[in-house]
Amino acid sequence: MPTIAHSVSLIESLKARRTKLAALVDFPVIFWSGQSSARNFPANTYPFRTSSHFLYFAGLPLEKAAIRLDGSKLTLFMDEASPASALWHGASPTRDDVAEMIGANDARPLADLLAQSDHAATIAVQDQVTQFQQSRVLNRAVTPAHDPHGIDRQLAQAIVSLRLTHDELALTELRNAAAVSIAAHKAGMAATRAASTEAEIRAAMEGVILANNMTCAYASIVTIHGEVLHNNHYHHALQPGDLLLADVGAEAVSGWASDITRTWAVSGKFSSTQRAVYDIVLAAHDACIAAVRPGVEYRDIHLLAAKTIAAGLVDLGILRGQVDDLVEQDAHALFFPHGVGHLLGLDVHDMEDLGDLAGYAVGRSRSDRFGLNYLRCDRPLQTGMVVTIEPGFYQVPAILNDRDRRAKYQHAVNWDRLTQFADVRGIRIEDDVLVTETGVEVLTAALPTSAEAIEQFV
Amino acid sequence: MPTIAHSVSLIESLKARRTKLAALVDFPVIFWSGQSSARNFPANTYPFRTSSHFLYFAGLPLEKAAIRLDGSKLTLFMDEASPASALWHGASPTRDDVAEMIGANDARPLADLLAQSDHAATIAVQDQVTQFQQSRVLNRAVTPAHDPHGIDRQLAQAIVSLRLTHDELALTELRNAAAVSIAAHKAGMAATRAASTEAEIRAAMEGVILANNMTCAYASIVTIHGEVLHNNHYHHALQPGDLLLADVGAEAVSGWASDITRTWAVSGKFSSTQRAVYDIVLAAHDACIAAVRPGVEYRDIHLLAAKTIAAGLVDLGILRGQVDDLVEQDAHALFFPHGVGHLLGLDVHDMEDLGDLAGYAVGRSRSDRFGLNYLRCDRPLQTGMVVTIEPGFYQVPAILNDRDRRAKYQHAVNWDRLTQFADVRGIRIEDDVLVTETGVEVLTAALPTSAEAIEQFV
Numbered sequence: 039m040p041t042i043a044h045s046v047s048l049i050e051s052l053k054a055r056r057t058k059l060a061a062l063v064d065f066p067v068i069f070w071s072g073q074s075s076a077r078n079f080p081a082n083t084y085p086f087r088t089s090s091h092f093l094y095f096a097g098l099p100l101e102k103a104a105i106r107l108d109g110s111k112l113t114l115f116m117d118e119a120s121p122a123s124a125l126w127h128g129a130s131p132t133r134d135d136v137a138e139m140i141g142a143n144d145a146r147p148l149a150d151l152l153a154q155s156d157h158a159a160t161i162a163v164q165d166q167v168t169q170f171q172q173s174r175v176l177n178r179a180v181t182p183a184h185d186p187h188g189i190d191r192q193l194a195q196a197i198v199s200l201r202l203t204h205d206e207l208a209l210t211e212l213r214n215a216a217a218v219s220i221a222a223h224k225a226g227m228a229a230t231r232a233a234s235t236e237a238e239i240r241a242a243m244e245g246v247i248l249a250n251n252m253t254c255a256y257a258s259i260v261t262i263h264g265e266v267l268h269n270n271h272y273h274h275a276l277q278p279g280d281l282l283l284a285d286v287g288a289e290a291v292s293g294w295a296s297d298i299t300r301t302w303a304v305s306g307k308f309s310s311t312q313r314a315v316y317d318i319v320l321a322a323h324d325a326c327i328a329a330v331r332p333g334v335e336y337r338d339i340h341l342l343a344a345k346t347i348a349a350g351l352v353d354l355g356i357l358r359g360q361v362d363d364l365v366e367q368d369a370h371a372l373f374f375p376h377g378v379g380h381l382l383g384l385d386v387h388d389m390e391d392l393g394d395l396a397g398y399a400v401g402r403s404r405s406d407r408f409g410l411n412y413l414r415c416d417r418p419l420q421t422g423m424v425v426t427i428e429p430g431f432y433q434v435p436a437i438l439n440d441r442d443r444r445a446k447y448q449h450a451v452n453w454d455r456l457t458q459f460a461d462v463r464g465i466r467i468e469d470d471v472l473v474t475e476t477g478v479e480v481l482t483a484a485l486p487t488s489a490e491a492i493e494q495f496v
Numbered sequence: 497m498p499t500i501a502h503s504v505s506l507i508e509s510l511k512a513r514r515t516k517l518a519a520l521v522d523f524p525v526i527f528w529s530g531q532s533s534a535r536n537f538p539a540n541t542y543p544f545r546t547s548s549h550f551l552y553f554a555g556l557p558l559e560k561a562a563i564r565l566d567g568s569k570l571t572l573f574m575d576e577a578s579p580a581s582a583l584w585h586g587a588s589p590t591r592d593d594v595a596e597m598i599g600a601n602d603a604r605p606l607a608d609l610l611a612q613s614d615h616a617a618t619i620a621v622q623d624q625v626t627q628f629q630q631s632r633v634l635n636r637a638v639t640p641a642h643d644p645h646g647i648d649r650q651l652a653q654a655i656v657s658l659r660l661t662h663d664e665l666a667l668t669e670l671r672n673a674a675a676v677s678i679a680a681h682k683a684g685m686a687a688t689r690a691a692s693t694e695a696e697i698r699a700a701m702e703g704v705i706l707a708n709n710m711t712c713a714y715a716s717i718v719t720i721h722g723e724v725l726h727n728n729h730y731h732h733a734l735q736p737g738d739l740l741l742a743d744v745g746a747e748a749v750s751g752w753a754s755d756i757t758r759t760w761a762v763s764g765k766f767s768s769t770q771r772a773v774y775d776i777v778l779a780a781h782d783a784c785i786a787a788v789r790p791g792v793e794y795r796d797i798h799l800l801a802a803k804t805i806a807a808g809l810v811d812l813g814i815l816r817g818q819v820d821d822l823v824e825q826d827a828h829a830l831f832f833p834h835g836v837g838h839l840l841g842l843d844v845h846d847m848e849d850l851g852d853l854a855g856y857a858v859g860r861s862r863s864d865r866f867g868l869n870y871l872r873c874d875r876p877l878q879t880g881m882v883v884t885i886e887p888g889f890y891q892v893p894a895i896l897n898d899r900d901r902r903a904k905y906q907h908a909v910n911w912d913r914l915t916q917f918a919d920v921r922g923i924r925i926e927d928d929v930l931v932t933e934t935g936v937e938v939l940t941a942a943l944p945t946s947a948e949a950i951e952q953f954v
Contacts, residue, residue, distance in 0.1 A: 075533045076622035077545045078751075078842070079849035080642070082714050084542035087535045124894035125833065128724035164534035166624035184538070241707035249699035251731050256540050266586035273709050293536075375583065384536070391537035436582035 184393035203422030211294035264464020299468035318350030368409035377413035379426035428468030509665035642851035661880030669752035722922020757926035776808030826867035835871035837884035886926030
């Protein structure tokens with residue numbers, strides 16, 4: 039098992055998390071780690087990711103393990119490695135070793151879990167095999183994590199209240215992941231001039247993540263077609279006039295994630311049209327970060343991005359009208375059709391396995407509005423939260439060529455003027471920010487955002 | 497969807513495969529592509545791998561699709577991408593586009609599959625969600641792929657007879673994957689002197705695979721602890737006296753795999769003990785490849801490796817006795833505890849989802865012998881088969897420190913002499929070979945195997 043170095047005590051931090059959870063629930067809780075899923079045959083598995091809730095309270099990326107929390111007592115359930123496993127996978131820590139590493143009070147074989155499962159709450163993990171075990175061990179239907187019922191729902195709400203803000207252990211790991219992601223982006227910029235395909239830039243970036251023995255927190259986006267928001271293809275050839283949008287983030291061994299996007303010119307130098315739009319997105323990015331502080335509504339940060347982008351596009355002659363009216367009509371969303379960001383933590387969209395339970399404050403739900411529907415977070419910011427700030431500008435054919443939208447925004451958009459910006463297909467600038475008592479700390483600030491600085495790196 | 501360039505016609509090759517299958521079965525067949533599995537939340541999935549059987553007959557890495565084969569007729573079942581998908585994932589080929597690309601006779605929504613499922617055979621895919629759909633659509637239990645029943649078993653046997661030997665389309669793709677793997681190994685050797693951890697060498701190797709827009713065919717092994725046979729950790733620091741064992745292979749977009757292992761000295765220069773054992777493994781490697789030709793039993797190739805290694809270890813004074821006796825007693829397996837290789841194709845262990853149905857000829861099964869139990873293939877070689885040849889030498893603590901084994905091999909092993917080889921923890925040399933009418937073609941021959949040549953690359 040990889041060693042995880044921490045500047046803060048793992049066990050003390052885990053115990054503090056477990057104590058907080060114990061204060062919020064009056065029933066036992068079982069977290070399953072999950073297990074690997076087969077790729078093309080059983081022995082060839084996808085690279086396993088331990089369930090985030092398990093990681094939060096158990097701290098180690100175990101597989102086929104469970105922990106039971108009852109008040110302040112933690113019992114670890116896992117089986118010892120078989121003798122054959124020692125041949126194929128090397129010596130493993132024993133169950134007692136692991137129990138000591140995570141501060142467990144007791145350690146037992148997995149089969150003993152059945153006898154200690156009465157009235158316990160859980161959260162469904164993502165892999166189907168373990169999900170089935172959860173229902174079997176608890177002797178009841180365990181619904182998917184996005185729709186927990188009964189005590190499972192109470193547990194989910196308690197977890198959200200804990201995981202929404204980050205302790206020192208979490209922040210240490212978030213900073214570690216951010217540092218590696220920053221290095222990856224610099225390597226991507228540096229590799230661009232010699233590269234002929236998107237794949238080569240992706241390789242340079244993910245190579246840094248692998249070299250630091252981390253993994254990607256999500257499928258990298260490294261593309262000249264930034265207008266495809268979740269573009270996981272890398273086969274396009276680079277042309278000198280293209281922008282390259284790279285949304286790449288590392289995940290620490292402990293599971294904590296980072297999420298950074300930068301956009302640069304393949305040639306190293308933005309064209310005048312690219313630069314004009316880049317500076318609008320950057321203005322939105324900077325305005326949003328400047329607005330982050332405890333008590334501010336994240337939705338208002340999103341609307342600030344929308345207004346800043348709309349104002350910039352009015353100045354450029356792409357939009358026409360009053361900024362407030364344009365945003366009210368969702369005209370900004372023609373070019374900025376996603377939310378300004380999301381929670382970040384052990385998951386890149388933190389706790390999104392729980393649906394909108396974490397992202398949306400109690401009593402709130404997604405808007406039907408085109409310009410707000412994709413907002414992944416709608417709650418007041420609190421000290422200790424980490425969110426992304428990621429405004430963007432895109433020319434998405436599926437949006438801009440839509441007949442109804444062209445009719446609705448016939449006057450709001452100067453469609454002729456827009457054609458002059460054909461070389462600006464997609465721009466996004468994304469950083470990870472920590473809400474502090476006095477305002478904000480940008481965890482990814484060591485990676486520049488200004489067009490001039492980025493041009494220096496390419 | 498990524499473009500797949502082929503020097504041979506995709507459609508003609510696929511049709512030839514389907515015609516051959518139609519001649520072997522007298523019932524309709526449905527292959528499901530499978531679908532992606534959630535990692536830590538539903539929108540964050542593991543990188544999807546299409547089912548190999550689907551790839552073999554449909555040719556494209558589709559997701560959430562199925563094909564139905566009835567005689568020479570192919571019907572494609574897939575749903576059109578939603579409008580929201582165009583926003584997030586870009587324009588997709590239509591169902592009719594895909595149907596044309598693969599030479600389908602008809603194309604329908606997935607929901608229509610239910611009405612065309614009577615009496616059809618299938619092979620269970622690996623992901624649980626699709627497995628459940630297979631049983632639901634066919635209205636019967638579909639057993640796991642390693643244990644197919646009834647017509648599914650007949651289908652599996654027909655597939656094995658087809659996929660055991662490779663057509664030109666397959667060979668083109670296998671060669672493409674091999675070429676990228678060779679470049680990856682050269683990059684790993686070249687990166688070693690400047691590297692301080694295993695992770696950095698892994699990054700250099702997988703970087704080449706990513707830069708060529710391919711993926712890893714399996715979890716890379718890049719380790720100074722080669723004695724851990726399936727070692728997927730990369731955190732160890734490199735020491736000048738270490739050997740580095742790298743088992744890394746690329747997989748083409750089309751799914752075809754490669755599988756190469758090389759072992760080199762971290763310092764660039766093998767020690768005299770490392771070199772002595774390396775040359776024994778290389779002698780086994782070369783002898784096995786020289787023995788490959790149609791009609792030869794793969795088991796005999798394995799035993800040839802065992803004998804060559806045993807003879808070399810006798811010469812070194814590590815083993816004592818007659819070679820044939822030593823192999824008969826499985827003394828070689830103390831140091832070479834795995835099989836000499838396996839089938840290679842769309843899966844790195846080709847068709848291992850079907851258990852031993854492909855690896856073992858009808859009527860044969862795994863031996864209980866320590867020295868043969870791990871042999872993944874026991875059938876006569878045929879023209880067009882691709883197998884790996886991968887002899888090795890390892891000092892596995894779980895084997896060599898086992899009290900019963902030390903007693904049994906008290907005289908066969910010169911345990912004192914062995915201690916002089918403490919810096920030889922694990923060596924493996926693996927190539928991919930095609931059985932030809934006249935003998936053998938090494939698909940990975942462009943990567944040198946001799947100690948001198950490897951020292952030049954590091």
